[in-house]
Amino acid sequence: MQGSIERALAVLAGGCDSPVRSGWSAGLPMFVQASAAGAYAYDESGRRYIDYIMGYGPLLFGHTHPELITGLDALAKHGFVWGSTHSEEIRLAERIAAYLPSMERMRFVTTGTEAMMSAVRVARAFTGRSRILKFAGNYHGHFDLALIDAGASAGTRTGGIPQGVRGDVLVARYNDLASVDERLDGNESELAAIIVEPIGANMGLVQPAGGFLEGLLRRARRAGALLIFDEVITWLRFGLRGAQGRTSVVPDLTALGKIMGGGLPIAAFGGRRDVMAVLAPEGTTFTGGTHGGNPFCVAMAHRVLDLLEAHPEYYSYMDGLARRLAGGLREIFAQRGLPYAVVQRESVVDFKFRAGPAAQNYDDACNADRAAYARYCAAMLERGVLLAPSQNEVMLLSTAHTAQDVDATLDAARNGLRAQ
Ligand SMILES: Cc1ncc(COP(=O)(O)O)c(C=O)c1O
The missing domain is CATH 3.40.640.10 (Type I PLP-dependent aspartate aminotransferase-like (Major domain))
Structure with a gap:
């Protein structure tokens, strides 16, 4: 029995409907998803990942908000x-x-x-x-x-x-x-x-x-x-x-x-x-x-x-989580002497593997270490965190994420970066 990636490559152009999903940009194998709930994506073996892709944007409330x-x-x-x-x-x-x-x-x-x-x-x-x-x-x-x-x-x-x-x-x-x-x-x-x-x-x-x-x-x-x-x-x-x-x-x-x-x-x-x-x-x-x-x-x-x-508090909740995530990442980078600027605005968090202040334009954004991001992305996946396989994408928080998810993500980042 062929695996899903082989089957996908046989019948879907490039194995996917949108190229970023193939993982090519980070040199990663394609993530084949079986299901999703709340802040989590699940692969075909049933393993759970904290999902920061959030459908590339639409999922402000996570995957399965009961009201939706x-x-x-x-x-x-x-x-x-x-x-x-x-x-x-x-x-x-x-x-x-x-x-x-x-x-x-x-x-x-x-x-x-x-x-x-x-x-x-x-x-x-x-x-x-x-x-x-x-x-x-x-x-x-x-x-x-x-x-x-x-x-x-x-x-x-x-x-x-x-x-x-x-x-x-x-x-x-x-x-x-x-x-x-x-x-x-x-x-x-x-x-x-x-x-x-x-x-x-x-x-x-x-x-x-x-x-x-x-x-x-x-x-x-x-x-x-x-x-x-x-x-x-x-x-x-x-x-x-x-x-x-x-x-x-x-x-x-x-x-x-x-x-x-x-x-x-x-x-x-x-x-x-x-x-x-x-x-x-x-x-x-x-x-x-x-x-x-x-x-x-x-x-x-x-x-x-x-x-x-009905829930004006949702925005401050997500902002709080994103601040926790951005603050934690800044601390990890400071401890490891990594000169990366972490940017956060409300429920969006991002950093690039490049020294200096936050990117102001695409030239800055492209001037980052893609191989380092690919290694980081793979290390995070191994540790149960799903990041977009492209440095052009951002980390998206949702109302379904929790402080525990953020802390688990920071642990994964700490260990993942140490292992590189
Ligand atoms: C800012 C912006 N505009 C337009 C689009 C295109 O939207 P769609 O993928 O729904 O066609 C995207 C998709 O990522 C986007 O980020």
Whole structure:
């Protein structure tokens, strides 16, 4: 009987649906998962791992929060997909707009990729221009232009992207307005939009420097272009008002995804009323989708918002756990004389195997010891801790993690690093 990895390699391209899962980036064998519960993932032998991947973002409440997984039969009785506008998606849009007033009008889609792809099309239609300025190391999904100099596990894998698409993309350095100005020089009149992760989470955790987002908005305005926030990771991870709630900068368009479905696929894009008016049937720009706003996923999105509204303490709980984890890692590094900066913002923790202050951009993030991370990742797995097999990913805490989980993780890190 072949093992699962061999069987996967035989019938799934690269053995997986998303390359990061294959472990290639850290040179690790693929982790084949059998089940999940709370903060834990289980392999096929039934071994338990403390899970910091959390589905690469959606699982703010861990894997199986009772409020999300009960009563699904009753929901299913109404049908999964209707193909019609319905009152619960209207109510969901109203709830989202109440937290994100910049999203005056929106449309529901299925994935973050679709949300960003659609937002970019809307910006192009509204401005009548085609150039997009993006940042190296940000990840916006796997549509053509998004993959140019992307973070996460995309890297340089840009096969299949037409040359013409490349010509429309300007790539600047995150947190570096001078690099933005350089790229915009001579291109302003053709610029449709600047797209950005308002808190970077696909080159490790990279926070926007003071004035960076404000500078982007000023430059977008000067060029007559739009500013698009990719909040696919950050909305609900950083509170009900997302990353835009933490800055005075109001984006023209926003993309949402991941946590909003509580693990089910639902995403959204939206923004200024006048901008969204380019969409058919009012305008001449088309987006659509069989599963957009399907009632099952919409119901789950309401449950996610219900949970967060009922439990405002969840955010401080996760922040406390993440501080404990980050503080513990700092202590371990200090004891071992390792000059690594640990960054933590609310429920996200990250560090790189590189000396010096926290990474500010993708150049910094790439200038880390990948082999050391691979060894660390393998050592943690051996000790029952599941980390993303890529240094571009971050550690994600959830409401299901406990202080005991964090302490067990710190023990694993202490022993794992000692053994290297
Ligand atoms: C910031 C950001 N935008 C967009 C996406 C794409 O979302 P999806 O994988 O749902 O297509 C991701 C996925 O990791 C992301 O992190």
